[in-house]
Amino acid sequence: FENADAPTLAGALKQAVPGLGQRFEGQPLLEAEMRYAIGYALQNLGEVQPAREQLELALALRQQAGSRLDLAEVHDGLGIVAWWESDFDAGQRHFERAMELLQDQQDERARVLRVNVLANWAAMLIDAGKNEQSERLALQALESADGVDSVSAETQAAIWSSVATARDGLGRSEEALEAFERTLEIQREATGEMHPSYAIVLNNMALMYYGMDRLQDAMEAMQRSVEIRRATLGEAHPQTATALFNLARLQTIAGELDHAE
Numbered sequence: 001f002e003n004a005d006a007p008t009l010a011g012a013l014k015q016a017v018p019g020l021g022q023r024f025e026g027q028p029l030l031e032a033e034m035r036y037a038i039g040y041a042l043q044n045l046g047e048v049q050p051a052r053e054q055l056e057l058a059l060a061l062r063q064q065a066g067s068r069l070d071l072a073e074v075h076d077g078l079g080i081v082a083w084w085e086s087d088f089d090a091g092q093r094h095f096e097r098a099m100e101l102l103q104d105q106q107d108e109r110a111r112v113l114r115v116n117v118l119a120n121w122a123a124m125l126i127d128a129g130k131n132e133q134s135e136r137l138a139l140q141a142l143e144s145a146d147g148v149d150s151v152s153a154e155t156q157a158a159i160w161s162s163v164a165t166a167r168d169g170l171g172r173s174e175e176a177l178e179a180f181e182r183t184l185e186i187q188r189e190a191t192g193e194m195h196p197s198y199a200i201v202l203n204n205m206a207l208m209y210y211g212m213d214r215l216q217d218a219m220e221a222m223q224r225s226v227e228i229r230r231a232t233l234g235e236a237h238p239q240t241a242t243a244l245f246n247l248a249r250l251q252t253i254a255g256e257l258d259h260a261e
Helices: 009-023 028-044 048-065 068-084 088-102 108-127 131-145 153-169 173-191 196-211 215-232 238-253
Strands: none
Touching: 009 028, 009 048, 028 048, 028 068, 048 068, 068 088, 068 108, 088 108, 108 131, 108 153, 131 153, 153 173, 153 196, 173 196, 196 215, 196 238, 215 238
């Protein structure tokens, strides 16, 4: 009501930010934990700039008193934000730093975090056009996840998606299709189909179909990705815009110009 805006999670998080320093005065690690959580949530909601601000503040606080794992966690978050901004060099630096901090750390939290960093790094490298390095890191992530019960099925699906997309980029279409089918199976079991991560797999699978000259399959998969993103993320999220752009491009190629427009 006071915000004169639609009540959203992103709006609530941003309204909470100004009072954090005062609320957690003298408790730097707790303040860092809150800023990290808010920053990570904001980047998932597509609010990239405020996310980066909160994660940078969390990093500064944890550099004063945090553990190596705490620092690695924030560098992973900042790597994702840099990826969102298409600053792949900065993303690479953050992911590399996270892995350095995790070296020789073998407890459960460190092992899960190592898998997450490798998974995020591999996914970013696909957007950077470095498919060979992406596949290598994704396979390393799967190997690291073996025997770690805390690694979620959704994370494993995301890693398989990177394997599939990287192989497609390397021209190994049949191997890529097998990996995509494995991805969809794991993702469906983990979250069901109405989930943003399922939409990501469909988006990438559609682009692969297009590369295989299977235009109708590509449009159907991309249309489904758009539907899921609209339902789960809303019209204003960057991922919805990405899927709409990709669908419009495919429809233009197919001659469906009214739909594309």
